[in-house]
Amino acid sequence: xxxxxxxxxxxxxxxxxxxxxxxxxxxxxxxxxxxxxxxxxxxxxxxxxxxxxxxxxxxxxxxxxxxxxxxxxxxxxxxxxxxxxxxxxxxxxxxxxxxxxxxxxxxxxxxxxxxxxxxxxxxxxxxxxxxxxxxxxxxxxxxxxxxxxxxxxxxxxxxxxxxxxxxxxxxxxxxxxxxxxxxxxxxxxxxxxxxxxxxxxxxxxxxxxxxxxxxxxxxxxxxxxxxxxxxxxxxxxxxxxxxxxxxxxxxxxxxxxxxxxxxxxxxxxxxxxxxxxxxxxxxxxxxxxxxxxxxxxxxxxxxxxxxxxxxxxxxxxxxxxxxxxxxxxxxxxxxxxxxxx
Amino acid sequence: xxxxxxxxxxxxxxxxxxxxxxxxxxxxxxxxxxxxxxxxxxxxxxxxxxxxxxxxxxxxxxxxxxxxxxxxxxxxxxxxxxxxxxxxxxxxxxxxxxxxxxxxxxxxxxxxxxxxxxxxxxxxxxxxxxxxxxxxxxxxxxxxxxxxxxxxxxxxxxxxxxxxxxxxxxxxxxxxxxxxxxxxxxxxxxxxxxxxxxxxxxxxxxxxxxxxxxxxxxxxxxxxxxxxxxxxxxxxxxxxxxxxxxxxxxxxxxxx
Numbered sequence: 001x002x003x004x005x006x007x008x009x010x011x012x013x014x015x016x017x018x019x020x021x022x023x024x025x026x027x028x029x030x031x032x033x034x035x036x037x038x039x040x041x042x043x044x045x046x047x048x049x050x051x052x053x054x055x056x057x058x059x060x061x062x063x064x065x066x067x068x069x070x071x072x073x074x075x076x077x078x079x080x081x082x083x084x085x086x087x088x089x090x091x092x093x094x095x096x097x098x099x100x101x102x103x104x105x106x107x108x109x110x111x112x113x114x115x116x117x118x119x120x121x122x123x124x125x126x127x128x129x130x131x132x133x134x135x136x137x138x139x140x141x142x143x144x145x146x147x148x149x150x151x152x153x154x155x156x157x158x159x160x161x162x163x164x165x166x167x168x169x170x171x172x173x174x175x176x177x178x179x180x181x182x183x184x185x186x187x188x189x190x191x192x193x194x195x196x197x198x199x200x201x202x203x204x205x206x207x208x209x210x211x212x213x214x215x216x217x218x219x220x221x222x223x224x225x226x227x228x229x230x231x232x233x234x235x236x237x238x239x240x241x242x243x244x245x246x247x248x249x250x251x252x253x254x255x256x257x258x259x260x261x262x263x264x265x266x267x268x269x270x271x272x273x274x275x276x277x278x279x280x281x282x283x284x285x286x287x288x289x290x291x292x293x294x295x296x297x298x299x300x301x302x303x304x305x306x307x308x309x310x311x312x313x314x315x316x317x318x319x320x321x322x323x324x325x326x327x328x329x330x331x332x333x334x335x336x337x338x339x340x341x
Numbered sequence: 342x343x344x345x346x347x348x349x350x351x352x353x354x355x356x357x358x359x360x361x362x363x364x365x366x367x368x369x370x371x372x373x374x375x376x377x378x379x380x381x382x383x384x385x386x387x388x389x390x391x392x393x394x395x396x397x398x399x400x401x402x403x404x405x406x407x408x409x410x411x412x413x414x415x416x417x418x419x420x421x422x423x424x425x426x427x428x429x430x431x432x433x434x435x436x437x438x439x440x441x442x443x444x445x446x447x448x449x450x451x452x453x454x455x456x457x458x459x460x461x462x463x464x465x466x467x468x469x470x471x472x473x474x475x476x477x478x479x480x481x482x483x484x485x486x487x488x489x490x491x492x493x494x495x496x497x498x499x500x501x502x503x504x505x506x507x508x509x510x511x512x513x514x515x516x517x518x519x520x521x522x523x524x525x526x527x528x529x530x531x532x533x534x535x536x537x538x539x540x541x542x543x544x545x546x547x548x549x550x551x552x553x554x555x556x557x558x559x560x561x562x563x564x565x566x567x568x569x570x571x572x573x574x575x576x577x578x579x580x581x582x583x584x585x586x587x588x589x590x591x592x593x594x595x596x597x
Contacts, residue, residue, distance in 0.1 A: 116540060135541050139548035168541070170524065171531035173552055180510070216527050225509040234497035241500075245508035252508065264510070304498070307446040312509065340498065 001280040005056035007254040007265045010064040016089050017126030020153050022185035024268040035257040038069040042076050044259045044275055051279035058085040065092035071100050083107045090137035098144050113150030115158040116168040142173040150174040155182045155195035162205045166212050176219040179209055183224045184328045185266050185318035199230040199333050213238035227311045229337035244309050247292035263291050266314035294324035303340050420476050425467030432460040440495025451501040461493045526580050529587035557584050
């Protein structure tokens with residue numbers, strides 16, 4: 001049961017309180033919490049890698065740098081020849097940390113690039129000073145020749161300054177930007193009315209993104225599936241879009257700090273624990289089969305039903321406890337959806 | 342064309358009959374499901390005839406377009422034998438299959454998509470050429486062009502095989518900034534703007550300038566330049582000079 005990559009959530013602790021946070025343990029509240037000691041963590045990670053054959057691990061959290069044994073985990077992965085992506089809020093990326101996470105160990109850092117406006121970036125992060133720490137960390141990472149991707153989470157709060165925010169990223173030297181539409185999950189569900197942008201607002205931002213790509217010869221990838229019935233993605237030649245890959249070999253099964261495995265980092269569904277259940281049993285089990293087959297009734301008969309799958313099932317699951325419910329974005333705007341084909 | 346017009350007329354006739362029945366207050370559903378058998382059969386047969394007329398009238402020939410009666414009016418070559426029509430037919434068939442999803446979710450690679458889109462453009466040009474030679478009437482040409490525009494939209498909607506690897510959440514392969522000479526020069530005016538607006542801490546601007554200076558040094562490296570061929574070599578030289586000037590300007594503005 002080979003997988004290309006997986007996500008490892010090193011810790012559930014975080015020093016930020018992002019309005020848009022999708023961490024599964026923030027909703028539902030009964031999600032198992034805790035961490036294993038270093039030895040057990042490495043054994044569990046080794047078992048997961050052995051059973052999946054993953055060659056890329058994305059380290060995430062919470063804030064992974066809050067874990068004191070993060071460097072041991074990184075070295076463990078490097079020794080096994082596994083490539084590493086590192087998702088961090090950048091608040092703890094001081095020069096010493098950057099030196100220990102050198103380019104021969106970490107391939108890409110993903111840092112939040114929420115707004116060029118300090119107040120908005122800080123507000124969305126739930127942490128005063130977040131903007132200054134982020135810009136400083138990006139500059140330090142680039143001085144160390146690290147590859148950095150800025151992650152823009154598109155919400156009603158920050159979309160009006162999207163272009164300027166992208167230009168801030170380009171000026172700082174980031175190597176690319178991920179334009180993620182806000183995907184409610186975790187704490188983000190509470191803030192849905194505050195953060196959810198309309199399809200028209202997102203479409204305008206994507207138009208801008210395409211222009212930025214051309215003007216600066218700059219790569220922007222659009223993450224979090226964008227249903228083509230709500231957003232006209234066919235008009236873009238430079239932007240890249242993806243769909244949900246759950247259950248395929250390109251899926252990014254997610255391992256939490258206790259060894260629980262989920263279909264992806266947005267989904268709250270626990271398929272089993274890698275310490276006691278073989279990965280293959282989880283990947284072919286009933287819960288995963290149901291997750292894979294789920295799609296909203298609204299999408300039945302659509303020409304691209306099998307590829308689009310109705311947007312993000314994990315968000316539907318987080319919001320409605322049912323992966324075959326409508327993705328909250330689709331639920332909010334399906335009245336304006338255009339018919340495909 | 343004559344077939345289409347007769348179909349539309351028949352459909353209109355059917356609509357008129359239905360309108361009349363509604364105006365007279367006839368409940369056709371009730372009449373077809375209750376009452377004596379002979380009346381039920383008669384009403385059902387009548388409805389079936391109306392449905393058939395409607396279906397015939399609405400048949401726009403969704404498949405490959407058929408050469409129409411006004412073909413080759415001022416032309417010796419029969420329309421189906423013209424190269425334009427042959428191209429239209431082939432492209433139409435392929436584009437229909439792609440747009441309908443018959444060829445799967447990733448029906449072509451990027452080059453294939455470009456090729457098909459170009460073929461659709463050429464098909465439109467072919468329709469126009471046939472129209473100019475009066476091999477197609479204006480009305481027929483207009484309808485064909487409308488349908489080709491719909492097919493183009495359907496083709497655009499499909500993704501190339503290169504996108505198979507794109508997942509909903511994963512950075513696509515990014516090229517390091519040093520690979521892009523253009524971006525190096527573009528970054529400095531943006532940085533200048535940021536510095537002037539005081540949006541980014543001064544210390545950060547200083548660090549970014551340091552990375553830019555390093556890239557400028559790299560661009561001046563004789564070993565690197567020796568490996569470049571024209572016009573890349575000249576571009577690298579120009580970028581290096583422009584970037585160095587902008588850095589000097591930025592430093593002066595910052596009082597360094």
